[in-house]
Amino acid sequence: MYAISLGDDGAELRPLEPWHAEEVLAHLDRGREFIGQFISLGTKETDVDSTRAMLQRYADMRAADTGSMHGLWLEGKLVGGVLFLNFHAEQGNCEVGCWLEPAATGRGLVTRAMRVLIDFAVEQRGMHRIEWVAASGNQASLNVARRLGMTRDGVRREAHPYGGVRHDLEVWSVLAPEWRAVRARAAHNDH
Numbered sequence: 001m002y003a004i005s006l007g008d009d010g011a012e013l014r015p016l017e018p019w020h021a022e023e024v025l026a027h028l029d030r031g032r033e034f035i036g037q038f039i040s041l042g043t044k045e046t047d048v049d050s051t052r053a054m055l056q057r058y059a060d061m062r063a064a065d066t067g068s069m070h071g072l073w074l075e076g077k078l079v080g081g082v083l084f085l086n087f088h089a090e091q092g093n094c095e096v097g098c099w100l101e102p103a104a105t106g107r108g109l110v111t112r113a114m115r116v117l118i119d120f121a122v123e124q125r126g127m128h129r130i131e132w133v134a135a136s137g138n139q140a141s142l143n144v145a146r147r148l149g150m151t152r153d154g155v156r157r158e159a160h161p162y163g164g165v166r167h168d169l170e171v172w173s174v175l176a177p178e179w180r181a182v183r184a185r186a187a188h189n190d191h
Contacts, residue, residue, distance in 0.1 A: 011074050013070055013073075014070065021055055024051050034101060037138070061087075079101050080100035082114055083098070089125060095131040096114060118148065126176075129176075131172070135160060145172040151173060151174065155168050
């Protein structure tokens with residue numbers, strides 16, 4: 001198993017596996033209402049078996065090279081995650097996403113973890129386009145896309161029926177050359 005440090009605050013990025021079902025369920029129970037404002041994660045995962053089944057789907061996707069799910073731990077406690085919702089190696093395109101429980105917000109965890117995920121996608125897997133899709137009302141998610149240097153491609157109006165409302169979806173992306181330029185500027189500013 002790997003654990004990638006995300007900084008000096010004890011934050012780590014690790015794979016989420018089916019055997020994490022109890023820990024993931026406890027995490028979802030802590031943040032279910034907050035997490036579920038704009039995404040369906042946790043709406044069907046209400047017991048250990050359904051949570052394990054969801055984690056197994058992502059383990060199967062990782063094995064098929066079509067997606068993967070990774071947890072964010074803060075001081076040893078699972079507080080959120082990042083994922084490849086879809087991963088098309090042959091096309092060079094992928095979509096990333098995230099979630100976080102309320103107690104872990106405002107620390108830059110998702111931004112830091114997403115940098116690791118995008119670096120992997122671009123530099124190790126040769127992805128050309130990384131896409132981020134979020135409901136227009138989900139300002140926290142849209143702010144992460146901005147911090148990552150993504151460009152807003154457009155809005156899919158009322159494309160996401162969720163919670164009895166049709167939400168607009170914003171599509172953001174970063175292309176491999178743009179990502180490399182963003183990372184080079186960040187490295188330069190760190191020195």
